[in-house]
Amino acid sequence: MRVFICEFVTAGGLRGQDLPETLVPEGTRMRDALIADIEALPGVGGLLLAHDDRLPAPQASSVPVGANDDPWAIWAGLAAQADVVWPIAPETHGLIARLIRLMRAQCAHVVACDLAAVEICSSKFLTAQRLAAMALPHVPTFRAAAPPPELTGPVVTKPDDGAGCENTRRWASPDAAPRDPDLIIQPFVEGTPASLTVLVRPDGVTLLTVNRQHLTETDGMLSLSGLTVGALGEDERLARLVPAVVAAIPGLSGIIGIDIILTPAGPVVVEVNPRITTSYAGLHQALAINPAAFLPEFIRDGRLPAMPHLPAASPVEVVLR
Structure with missing residues (x-):
């Protein structure tokens, strides 16, 4: 059984832009832990991997993704060779959904949630x-462009589709926060x-x-x-x-x-x-x-x-x- 582990950030998904200091360490730690766990499973005959060529290769057989390469095409080719694919990507701009769709078009077994979820x-x-x-208990969440009048006190803004703490900022009050339609606002x-x-x-x-x-x-x-x-x-x-x-x-x-x-x-x-x-x-x-x-x-x-x-x-x- 061949397993393709595709962690978006380290696998070349950001090859056309600067690598973010916040996402690279997280992606690397997840990918490397997953590599070790999958290699330890019985029946795994090999791993398929890709890596941004600005980063160290996780294994000698990993496929480098260069400045002029299309990472999505490279990933599709690797997925077609795999028996199982495990995609990992941020939610930003629908990336995780797009990656799951690509993997499922190429491989019958993809470790991922349903697209509706x-x-x-x-x-x-x-x-x-x-x-x-x-x-269920949750943090009330509103569109930053139109916060409700009952929202008072310190607040937090962040991208609606951001991953982790990406562009997350605390403000003293809703009046101090930006009215950005791409952000959501929550009470702190x-x-x-x-x-x-x-x-x-x-x-x-x-x-x-x-x-x-x-x-x-x-x-x-x-x-x-x-x-x-x-x-x-x-x-x-x-x-x-x-x-x-x-x-x-x-x-x-x-x-x-x-x-x-x-x-x-x-x-x-x-x-x-x-x-x-x-x-x-x-x-x-x-x-x-x-x-x-x-x-x-x-x-x-x-x-x-x-x-x-x-x-x-x-x-x-x-x-x-």
Whole structure:
């Protein structure tokens, strides 16, 4: 079985522009952790990889993507050679949806969520609307071009389709924030920034780890400097929240991320990532189990492995910058 791992940023998706300092470390850590986990699975006969030629090759056989190359054409060719494809990309500008479509046109087995779920999760506004309709705790989200009059106090703006902390800024009040139609605006919620790493399979939903996010703020700009995978314990409120969020967005599958804020009143959802997130870089070490082995796409005879009883995760630091 040949597996093509396509991480958008490191695989050449940004070859025509400057490489962003924020996304390269995250993409590299996810890709390298996934490479190690897939190589450890029985039955994997080889990995297919591509890399931006401005970055080190992850393996000697990796296909370089140069300045005059079309990365999408290169990826399509690699996907056609693979038995399984695992695409990873930011939600920005619909990139993850486009990548999944391309991979599914070339390969029968793609580790990805359904496109309907990806479309919802790629919009923070649509995600918040869906969670609100299901009466689930979430950060109220509005179009920055027309914030409601009842929105007061410190606020945060960010791209509706941004990934991570991309262009996320805190403002003292809605009046100070830009009226940009491409941005959404949310109240700034006090609490502990965290993320949930969740496994969604046909036979159920499992909360793998609760991770503490380390955010830094410089001149109002928020960025993720790292996280501690498995730093926080599961409680009854999280145990109820996770399957409810997954049920609210049909089509989620595989290992996904849910960003939350832990407040005294309980957890509130910030966004849902329909893909692996940076926490994957520390997931294997935190669980002492290869998380890729849980995915049915990698079970050659079609049988699902029984979910083991997972012990409490051991905290693992993932430093990005």
